[in-house]
Amino acid sequence: MPVNLKQLAELLGLSQTTVSRALNGYPEVNAKTRQRVLKAVRETGYRPNRAAQRLATGKAYSIGLVMPIASGIGSDIHFGEFLAGLAEEAVKHDFHFVLNPSAPEDEEATFRRLAASGNVDALFLAHMRANDPRIAILKSLSIPFVVHGRSIGGPKDYPFLDIDNTAAFYDATRLLIQLGHRRIALINGQEHLAFAIRRKKGVTRALKEWGLDLDETLVHHSVMTDEYGYRSMQRFLKQPDPPTAVLCSSTALALGAVRAINQAGLTVGTDISIIAHDDVLPMLKPENFSVPLTTTRSSLRAAGARVASRLIGGILDRGAYPDQELWRAELIVRASTGPASVKNINSRKRV
Amino acid sequence: MPVNLKQLAELLGLSQTTVSRALNGYPEVNAKTRQRVLKAVRETGYRPNRAAQRLATGKAYSIGLVMPIASGIGSDIHFGEFLAGLAEEAVKHDFHFVLNPSAPEDEEATFRRLAASGNVDALFLAHMRANDPRIAILKSLSIPFVVHGRSIGGPKDYPFLDIDNTAAFYDATRLLIQLGHRRIALINGQEHLAFAIRRKKGVTRALKEWGLDLDETLVHHSVMTDEYGYRSMQRFLKQPDPPTAVLCSSTALALGAVRAINQAGLTVGTDISIIAHDDVLPMLKPENFSVPLTTTRSSLRAAGARVASRLIGGILDRGAYPDQELWRAELIVRASTGPASVKNINSRKRV
DNA sequence: GCGCAAATTCAAAGCGCTTTGAGTTTGCTA
DNA sequence: TAGCAAACTCAAAGCGCTTTGAATTTGCGC
Structure with a gap:
């Protein structure tokens, strides 16, 4: 039988008001009193009733999530992993989720419904596309939100968390160039997704700085599964002048690419270098x-x-967070990258 | 500005009591009155405030989900798909989720905490293992729950929804036998999972009925990804007496298996038959x-x-559902299954 | 020691719903 | 037409918290 505020206040010989204020960090509570309250909370194991808080404050204490059910997204491994992080943190604060599976064409309606329902205090958005129309919709909805990723074009002033995809793939490409690679391929995510566009841009930029051009026949876009990594790599290797290095937008793609490389009788790291983006999926450790x-x-x-x-x-209203965050990915060098030597190129040609 | 009960009652010239009862299906409300109320609800768009309901009823109107973060489960495509179904239905009833990522070793504590928190009315459990200890824990926790899958051994009286894995793989195997196959392989899920055990049992049973034995060298257990399907099939094909047919526990496994088959210069459906279990993942359509x-x-x-x-x-307390449900999987015949002819066997041997 | 502002604390009024216990009608029976 | 049970409807009391507006203490300058 959990204690409630009233009992706690009685126990302390204080009013509910004071106890409530002590707990919620209001300044007009004597420091000593607050300590007493906090101690009593520890001893009784008091936990405020969320339903009552919701009613009294009008806050929902929950976060709305629109879960895309388009092919290849909803049940994507990446979504699950991101969700795990989200949930982990939410649970700590006793926040709930409202998961809304929604087909892309219904997304706007889903947002509106969700915002109007009062069931969520904030929304979360992912899988950004170029010129993503959802940002404007969310901005018009007067409900706080955070985007994972960034659109390209369109409004700039919205809260997001993204990684610097351009820089990541620029760095990766630069490393390959420094190792002597000149023909560099890219197995990327779907063409309409913002991160894929940025990664390609990073590659292009690095090449350009060294006076090289990105060969469009060495760029593939697809859903990021093992299977497509394999197919793409296979096709690259069949080209008359195959790449000596390949960048993959995910470890899943890389898995397939590696298989294709091995199957062609080549060795990763010596014959062909490979760099992948790693989302740190527990399933697939580089x-x-x-x-x-x-x-x-x-x-x-x-x-x-x-x-x-x-x-x-x-x-x-706790803590001040930056509105826009751009995380820098770390470039971690392991054995799959090595110098592009003449010998490599020859051995490759023989296949 | 949404209307509340009080306003609705005023509008109707009724008391809140009567309106509330009309809405919640209590019998002591005049049928005509109820119609009037329902009509007014439609017109005003009245939606009861969940926070108030939670407070008044003590129900949380939410479901607890323990999301395993062990390797290869949490971010599994299958989990996402199941979750989508769960969420779809929950949203309809304005139910929330409490997603609890948890390492397997903390699961028990997580269950207890969740049940004690009062934040959820019911729990959901999946990834059943043989003799799964979690069932006993949940039963002791006096909180309603439903299991997806079934344990093997241990208590029998708990609510579950499962598919008849034994029957499904029995049926599939029987079809293969009828087509003349005698050496049948199985690429299965992880060995400790209940569904995998049952599927293997189904295969064994069918073979036994035709006086055949399951060759243990033709059974592999692994995480159900493309990659492992490929590896398993490759190994099967290298055997001195390779199978003429193979059963896969998922379409992801089958994808890999098909690749290995093609790579060996064989044709699916004529040289080697293949049947997979299909969870109807939008990503991977058979x-x-x-x-x-x-x-x-x-x-x-x-x-x-x-x-x-x-x-x-x-x-x-709405609707009566059976406590234990065993769904029958449909066996859908497409082109990947065909007769095991002598010619096939010969052509296979030549490779 | 007095008076006043600042520092604390408090009682009570909601938040929007369910539910108890009591009041009103209605429909029949006698 | 009185009388009574059955059928409806209602006022009011919570559920456990926050917050307003007021009351009480405390601290200081004179």
Whole structure:
């Protein structure tokens, strides 16, 4: 039988008002009194009743999530991982979720309904596309939100958390160039997604700085699964002048690419270099690849947790968070990258 | 500005009591009055305030979900799909989720905390293992729950929704036997999972009925990804007496298996038959395989929705659901299954 | 020691719903 | 037409918290 405010106040010989204020950090409470209250809370294990708080404050203490059910997104491994981070953080603060599976064409209606329902205090948005129309919709909805990722074009002033995809792939490409690679391929995510566009831009930029051009025949866009990584790599290797290095937008793609490379009788790291972006999925660790993978790393789960923090912090008016965050991915060099030597190129040609 | 009960009652010239009762289906309300109330609800768009309901009834109107973060589960595509079904149904009833990411070793504590928190009315459980200890824990916790899947051994009297895995794989195997196959392989899920055990049992049983034995060298257990399907199939094909047919526990596994088959210069459906279990993942449609896949089909999303229905129905005391449900998977024959002819066997041997 | 502002604390009024216990009608029976 | 049970409807009391507006203390300058 949990104690409630009234009992706690009685126990302390204080009024509910004072106890409530002590707990919620109001300044007009004597420091000693607050200490007494806090102690009593610890001893009794008092936890405020969320339903009552919701009723009294009008806050929902929950976060709305629109879960895309379009092919290849909803049940994407990446979504689960991000969600885990989000949930982890939410649970700490006793926040709930309202998960709204929604087809892309219904998304706008879903947002509106959700915002109007009063069931959520804030919304979360992901899978940004170029010129994503959802940002304008959310801005018009007067409900706080945070975007994971960034659109390209359109309004600039909205809260987001993104990683610097351009920089990550610029850095990765630069490393490859420094190692002597000149023909560099890119196995990327779907073409309409903002992160994929930025990553390609990073590659292009680095090449350009060295006076090189990105060969469009060495760029593939697809859903980021093992399977597509394999197919893309296979096609690259069949080209008359195949790449000596390849960048993959996910470890899943890299898994397939590695298989294609091995199957062609080539060795990762010596014959062909490979760098993948690593979302730190527990299923797919780059260090466990037969040839450990050089990666640009940024934890998706951590991003989820951070987004939740910001959303919750905003709702509770606690802590000041930057409105726009751009995380820098780490470039971690492992065995899958090596110099592009003449010998490599020859051995490759022989296949 | 949404209307509340008081305003609605005023509008109707009724008391809040009567309106509330009319809405909640109490019998002591005149049928005509109830119609009037319902009409007014439609016109005003009245929606009861969940926070107030929670406070008044003591119900949380939410469902607890323990999301396993062990390797290869949490961010599993199957989990996302099931979750989508669950969420879809929950949203309809304005139910929330409390997602609790938890490492397997903390699960018990997580259950207890969740049950004690009063934040959820019911719990959901999945990824059943043989002799799964979590069932006993949940039963002791006096909180309603539904299990997706079934344990093997241990208590029998608990609410579950499962598919008849034994029957599904029995049926699939029987079909293969009828087509003349004698050496049948199984690429299964992880060995400790109940569904995998049952599927293997189904295969064994069918073979036994035809006087055949399951060759243990033709059974692999692993995480159900593309990658492992490929590896398993590759190993099977290297055996001195390779299988003429293979059963896969998921379409992801089948994808890998098909690749290995093609790579070996064989053709699915003529040289080697393949049947996969299809969870109806939007990402991976068996009908879109280059050779459309024969499958045992049962929608994971539908299962999620059903579990949510049962959980919610139980909480609201609405509708009577069976406590234990065993869904029958459909066996859908497509082009990936064909007769095992001598010619096939010969051509296979030549490789 | 007095008076006043600042510092604390408090009682009470909601938040919007459910539900108890009591009051009103209605429909029949006698 | 009185009388009574059945059928409806209602006023009011919570649920556990926040917050307003007022009351009480305390601290200081004179």
